[in-house]
Amino acid sequence: MDLTDRKKQILKVVVEDYINTAEPVGSKAIASEMEGAVSSATIRNELADLVELGYLEQPHTSAGRIPSPKGYRLYVNELMERQRLSLAETEKINQSLHLKMEELDRVISQAGRAVSSFINYPTYVAAAGKKSAVARRFELLAVDEKSCIVVLMLGDKRVKSQLLRLQLKVDPEQIPTLAGILNDRFTGISTDEMNTRLMDLSESVSPQLFLLLSQTVAYAVDVLEEAGQKEIYTAGAGQLLKLPEFRDVDKAHELISFLSDDKEHLPMPDEGSPMKILIGPENISQALQDTSVVVASYDIGDDMRGLIGVVGPTRMDYATVAARLSGFADGLTRLFGKKNLPPKEDQKET
Amino acid sequence: MDLTDRKKQILKVVVEDYINTAEPVGSKAIASEMEGAVSSATIRNELADLVELGYLEQPHTSAGRIPSPKGYRLYVNELMERQRLSLAETEKINQSLHLKMEELDRVISQAGRAVSSFINYPTYVAAAGKKSAVARRFELLAVDEKSCIVVLMLGDKRVKSQLLRLQLKVDPEQIPTLAGILNDRFTGISTDEMNTRLMDLSESVSPQLFLLLSQTVAYAVDVLEEAGQKEIYTAGAGQLLKLPEFRDVDKAHELISFLSDDKEHLPMPDEGSPMKILIGPENISQALQDTSVVVASYDIGDDMRGLIGVVGPTRMDYATVAARLSGFADGLTRLFGKKNLPPKEDQKET
DNA sequence: TTTAGCACTCAGAGGAATAGAGTGCTAAAT
DNA sequence: ATTTAGCACTCTATTCCTCTGAGTGCTAAA
Numbered sequence: 001m002d003l004t005d006r007k008k009q010i011l012k013v014v015v016e017d018y019i020n021t022a023e024p025v026g027s028k029a030i031a032s033e034m035e036g037a038v039s040s041a042t043i044r045n046e047l048a049d050l051v052e053l054g055y056l057e058q059p060h061t062s063a064g065r066i067p068s069p070k071g072y073r074l075y076v077n078e079l080m081e082r083q084r085l086s087l088a089e090t091e092k093i094n095q096s097l098h099l100k101m102e103e104l105d106r107v108i109s110q111a112g113r114a115v116s117s118f119i120n121y122p123t124y125v126a127a128a129g130k131k132s133a134v135a136r137r138f139e140l141l142a143v144d145e146k147s148c149i150v151v152l153m154l155g156d157k158r159v160k161s162q163l164l165r166l167q168l169k170v171d172p173e174q175i176p177t178l179a180g181i182l183n184d185r186f187t188g189i190s191t192d193e194m195n196t197r198l199m200d201l202s203e204s205v206s207p208q209l210f211l212l213l214s215q216t217v218a219y220a221v222d223v224l225e226e227a228g229q230k231e232i233y234t235a236g237a238g239q240l241l242k243l244p245e246f247r248d249v250d251k252a253h254e255l256i257s258f259l260s261d262d263k264e265h266l267p268m269p270d271e272g273s274p275m276k277i278l279i280g281p282e283n284i285s286q287a288l289q290d291t292s293v294v295v296a297s298y299d300i301g302d303d304m305r306g307l308i309g310v311v312g313p314t315r316m317d318y319a320t321v322a323a324r325l326s327g328f329a330d331g332l333t334r335l336f337g338k339k340n341l342p343p344k345e346d347q348k349e350t
Numbered sequence: 351m352d353l354t355d356r357k358k359q360i361l362k363v364v365v366e367d368y369i370n371t372a373e374p375v376g377s378k379a380i381a382s383e384m385e386g387a388v389s390s391a392t393i394r395n396e397l398a399d400l401v402e403l404g405y406l407e408q409p410h411t412s413a414g415r416i417p418s419p420k421g422y423r424l425y426v427n428e429l430m431e432r433q434r435l436s437l438a439e440t441e442k443i444n445q446s447l448h449l450k451m452e453e454l455d456r457v458i459s460q461a462g463r464a465v466s467s468f469i470n471y472p473t474y475v476a477a478a479g480k481k482s483a484v485a486r487r488f489e490l491l492a493v494d495e496k497s498c499i500v501v502l503m504l505g506d507k508r509v510k511s512q513l514l515r516l517q518l519k520v521d522p523e524q525i526p527t528l529a530g531i532l533n534d535r536f537t538g539i540s541t542d543e544m545n546t547r548l549m550d551l552s553e554s555v556s557p558q559l560f561l562l563l564s565q566t567v568a569y570a571v572d573v574l575e576e577a578g579q580k581e582i583y584t585a586g587a588g589q590l591l592k593l594p595e596f597r598d599v600d601k602a603h604e605l606i607s608f609l610s611d612d613k614e615h616l617p618m619p620d621e622g623s624p625m626k627i628l629i630g631p632e633n634i635s636q637a638l639q640d641t642s643v644v645v646a647s648y649d650i651g652d653d654m655r656g657l658i659g660v661v662g663p664t665r666m667d668y669a670t671v672a673a674r675l676s677g678f679a680d681g682l683t684r685l686f687g688k689k690n691l692p693p694k695e696d697q698k699e700t
Numbered sequence: 701t702t703t704a705g706c707a708c709t710c711a712g713a714g715g716a717a718t719a720g721a722g723t724g725c726t727a728a729a730t
Numbered sequence: 731a732t733t734t735a736g737c738a739c740t741c742t743a744t745t746c747c748t749c750t751g752a753g754t755g756c757t758a759a760a
Contacts, residue, residue, distance in 0.1 A: 238606035253591035
């Protein structure tokens with residue numbers, strides 16, 4: 001059951017016009033946009049058909065037409081011209097990705113803000129390890145007799161460290177022993193397993209050593225658990241208020257609260273495919289029923305993946321958003337490099 | 351030029367009523383609230399005086415009165431009863447401060463969210479070192495021949511570390527030499543000075559060693575500069591949309607954009623005093639002319655200070671906000687402990 | 701100095717009238 | 731069989747009015 005070319009063309013015009021104006025599109029406007037190929041009356045007939053078929057909707061009897069989610073879907077799948085970024089745009093993206101390499105969280109949340117201000121919709125970002133984090137190596141550095149630094153290398157080669165205040169004085173000679181035990185028995189295993197092994201040791205080592213061990217292991221467990229759970233950052237929620245569809249404060253409020261309080265329920269990208277578009281009711285969350293989401297993923301080194309999403313009205317400029325978003329995703333993948341994180345060098349042009 | 355007690359009492363009633371209802375307060379309402387002491391006619395006379403004196407305003411001739419910034423100021427300074435937190439509230443604050451000790455940034459931004467959801471206004475938080483950061487000690491751990499971990503202890507005893515990919519293979523025996531130079535010459539000095547000293551060394555050490563040095567020092571400079579500049583986090587901007595004064599989308603948009611884009615211009619607490627209240631035009635930023643800000647500070651260990659602020663309409667419930675905010679500030683000071691950061695133990699009741 | 705009484709003001713709610721964009725249908729044209 | 735012009739009809743959004751009621755300021759009495 002395929003539409004005629006003309007119907008498709010009309011649908012395309014309606015979608016694009018509505019994207020620009022946020023006003024229902026009338027037959028006359030379409031006719032003039034199609035450059036006199038047919039008259040408005042003909043178009044009215046076609047429009048009636050398109051409504052019948054569910055691609056368009058009519059807010060009320062004597063208004064123009066607006067696309068339905070089904071209409072947007074067809075547009076996205078078939079009609080929309082995949083935009084290429086202009087040189088200026090690419091440049092701008094790369095500019096805004098000249099981020100100082102700091103903590104990963106900070107980098108991605110900064111990237112989120114950059115995307116939001118470039119695309120003019122709210123965004124959300126997150127990063128997650130592909131596999132659950134494990135400790136790979138411990139290093140201990142005595143600072144003074146009551147404190148030492150624990151350096152923890154994670155499986156994915158990130159490094160975490162912390163100054164640990166010890167609950168008792170410690171003989172510097174014990175440090176290597178401690179490190180030895182940690183590296184022998186507490187690397188490459190889950191946090192649950194770590195706790196179990198710690199318990200097992202409670203009898204076989206001196207109480208004093210055991211205390212030190214527990215403190216260190218507790219720290220490691222914290223770090224690993226934190227590394228596993230992804231934090232989602234949102235940015236630019238205020239952008240929504242510029243849009244006519246959110247002149248209604250209550251609607252805006254609902255969505256903005258959702259973005260800041262229920263971030264976890266934002267759509268995730270599919271494994272495999274680099275980009276996903278969800279239109280209106282295709283979203284599960286109630287709060288997103290009248291909005292569309294475009295979400296892309298990127299690689300962070302070899303072991304982690306990041307996601308970056310954009311939320312906007314169903315009438316969003318899918319072509320542009322998709323192009324820019326994937327521009328950013330590519331930029332981020334490049335930034336993080338296919339090597340281990342984090343690269344200190346600037347990224348190069350490909 | 352002091353107000354009579356009765357005028358003050360009337361002003362107090364007006365402020366508190368307006369805080370609750372967001373509606374101009376009429377003479378009759380005041381009379382009934384003051385329990386029959388005087389008639390509404392008398393109050394009308396007093397109101398006229400208060401308008402004359404600049405403590406109240408009249409939106410239009412036949413409406414009730416609302417407080418002017420000057421009126422709020424008097425209220426805050428003299429009239430408002432310093433609220434004590436209920437046991438339940440204190441409990442709730444402590445609950446929400448049961449934060450896992452992760453990175454400092456994360457902890458304070460979580461705290462910000464907690465405050466926002468407790469006080470129901472947007473908040474902003476930041477942390478800053480009291481003095482500019484310096485490196486205190488370097489440690490280097492060889493991982494393999496082309497990478498090593500740099501552990502950097504800062505002056506304030508925070509610890510930062512990072513896996514560094516070296517640009518050339520390195521003999522493990524060089525590591526101690528490298529560490530020696532770093533600790534001898536690059537500790538306790540400003541980042542500018544670090545760069546100068548690096549240059550000085552370019553002649554006197556082997557090119558290969560120099561390369562390693564530069565990489566390490568570059569990392570240290572990054573870390574120190576990052577530690578110096580404070581990142582400001584905002585949370586709960588959406589809360590504004592619940593308030594009647596922000597039914598006007600444009601107004602809301604202006605303020606929300608300000609909160610997310612111009613955070614740096616949010617008011618800072620005064621050195622010394624623990625809390626500061628800025629009412630309406632007392633704020634410098636244009637965007638805050640019609641809002642009030644309450645900002646408190648807290649200690650993070652011995653070497654850093656944090657700030658936590660609340661933004662709301664001028665009609666904000668100063669008494670409650672002040673009480674709760676200082677409750678949080680105290681909680682945070684306790685959480686971070688008067689010892690070095692971060693304490694692994696749970697905080698105890700005082 | 702306080703109070704009762706009263707005429708006056710003005711913002712906001714509600715309702716009727718109007719304008720105009722856009723439709724659907726019919727009948728002619730291609 | 732399509733397409734087109736023409737026209738009556740529909741329906742929202744806007745404008746303009748009126749009306750209501752809260753609240754005032756003033757005056758004159760207590």
